[in-house]
Amino acid sequence: MAEFVRVASVDAIADPGKSVFEVDDQVVVVFHVDGQFSCLDDVCTHDDGPLGEGRLEGCTIACPRHGAKFDIRTGAALTMPATRATVCHEVKVEDGAVWVRLRS
């Protein structure tokens, strides 16, 4: 199983806000909304758009390429043109930092 990797201090990501990190050879987006952190693959399952550059509205992120929306807490695809969830990774907050463990 993958290990948890420290990506940032909790103060480094605004609330609401998001930031993109490289974790174990993958690029992910960490979201900070209403005091909660979550993490998704930085890729829209429709056409590989960069979710990390999309518009964050509440708990949804919209892909900048064609507007598909995903739930930042689960990765579920909420609107077309995306039909598949993007991968949602494990997140924990510990010792004032945000840690991510990749799901395969």
Add this chain to the structure above:
Amino acid sequence: MGVTAVTDTAKFNASALDELIAKRQEPAWLVDLRRAAFETFCEKAMPSRKEEEWMRTDIRTFHLDKFDLPAELTEIPADLPSGLLTEGVDLGGRLVSYNSRTVSSELSEELKAQGVIFGSFSEVLASHPEIVRKHFAHAVDPHFDKFSAMHAAFFTTGQVLYVPRGVVVKKPLHALSLLGAGGVDLGHTLVILDEGAEATMLNETASIDESAPGLHCGAIELFVHPRARLRYINLQNWGHGVWHFAHQKGIVERDAHIQWTIGALGSKLSKVNQHVALAGVGAESEVNGVMFTEGRQHLSYHTLQHHEAPNCRSNFLYKTALQDRSRTVWRGMIKVDKDAQKTDGYQRNDNLLLTEHCRADSIPGLEIEADDVRCTHGATIGRVDEEQIFYAQCRGFTRKEAIRAIVIGFFQQVFDRIPVESVREALGKAIAVRVRDYE
């Protein structure tokens, strides 16, 4: 901390270039070409997903600063692999390189007597500079992107094959490029068939360690002069830790013929531009592609059949099978110039998805400026038919055997187009061992 653009190219710098040039003692024209390419390399940013060619290929986790220019070889590992393509084949010549350094070079006396030249880039540059100068960088543009520029500035080895006018080389020639862990291969392949010549070249790559990181940034240039016939087989079988960037182009002249087979099995991520220019009246090309991906591999091939002259025929067939969470991207184009009347162009890409989470993007395209042409293109993507598996299991196959048989059957159409038996067998075996059992 966030993801930064890949711009740190610390080791591929001006002083490294100066040192390379000083060591190699090359002619002034090549030094100038390297320096111009280096300027382009410095000017151009790493490609990003905002660019059409890179929209579906994310290289943000590629860090060039983790790789170094190939060093002089102090030790060659014992028992270097011999490659997959040559079992049972009587070769006319053989070249092997390891981490961008040539380790062996052989050509039969019979072929030497016929004037055939087959050797490392450095050897042939020294012995036949005029042949190299006439062709080098005349097909692949060193200034196309950051990778082509990096290659042109820093390449150190490669293979050159020259077949003189009218000479028919019956025995295949084989070139093998190997990478060790962390190794870098910047090899340049230059194949020139003079008028009426014929030859078969087998070119393959492999890694000593299946999972170790590595980098290949290469180029292949194929010149098929009038009435010449080239069969070129290129098997990319790097380990799954290797980043593979390549620009490959064939120019086919009047009444000449190229049959170009590519096999793509390896690498962590591949971004390959494969172009064929039908540059003379009556030129013909047949391109066959066999790709199999697994794990989290990402293979992206951008192909072009460019009809520049009239009465040319191009036939293109790529077949890909994917498993696990692997990805392939194929962006194909048939481009027909205004003067290229009576063009006959065909392009097809078929994809077989073996698992739920793999993905194939297949995007054919046509750009036609002439008005008397026949151009056909098509793409298919589908899963393995469960009824076929059930049918096979009813007749005693295990599920895995059934899937394997279906996969081999899927590739049979392109295997039938490959004239070299050892290549067909090698590709078939290599794919068969990779197929796993899935519910």
